Amino acid sequence: xxxxxxxxxxxxxxxxxxxxxxxxxxxxxxxxxxxxxxxxxxxxxxxxxxxxxxxxxxxxxxxxxxxxxxxxxxxxxxxxxxxxxxxxxxxxxxxxxxxxxxxx
Ligand SMILES: [Zn+2]
Numbered sequence: 001x002x003x004x005x006x007x008x009x010x011x012x013x014x015x016x017x018x019x020x021x022x023x024x025x026x027x028x029x030x031x032x033x034x035x036x037x038x039x040x041x042x043x044x045x046x047x048x049x050x051x052x053x054x055x056x057x058x059x060x061x062x063x064x065x066x067x068x069x070x071x072x073x074x075x076x077x078x079x080x081x082x083x084x085x086x087x088x089x090x091x092x093x094x095x096x097x098x099x100x101x102x103x104x
Contacts, residue, residue, distance in 0.1 A: 037092055037093075038092070038093060039090050039091065039092060040090070040091065040092070040093055040096050041081035041083065041084060041086055041089060041090065041096075042086075042089040042090065042091045042095060042096055042099055043081065043084050043086040043089055044081060044083050044084040044086070045093075045096050045100075046081050046082070046083035046084065048081070048082045048083060049079040049080065049081055049082060049090070050079065050080050050081075050082045051076070051078075051079060052076075052077040052078050052079060052080050052087065053074040053075060053076055053077055054074070054075045054077050055072055055073070055074055055075075056072070056073050056074075056075060057070055057071065057072050058070070058071040058072075058073070
């Protein structure tokens with residue numbers, strides 16, 4: 001909590017860059033933010049998302065637990081809009097506009 005100013009992504013954003021990781025999670029490349037397209041919540045148009053994780057505990061008493069200590073792992077579940085709470089409905093601004101043009 002309260003450490004968002006120190007996270008590398010927000011620092012990169014201040015410099016106008018995003019950090020992207022490959023599947024191994026090791027390599028980072030710098031991409032000019034101008035070369036990217038904003039993705040928004042298809043429900044409300046917000047650009048701000050929060051990461052959703054599920055936490056799972058492996059009990060210290062479980063026979064398959066080699067550490068004999070409680071182990072907590074996090075499983076990435078996707079993204080949720082922090083404005084309206086809609087999960088994993090993410091698209092381009094053009095997609096958002098075409099979706100919301102239909103209310104006539
Ligand atoms: Zn939303």
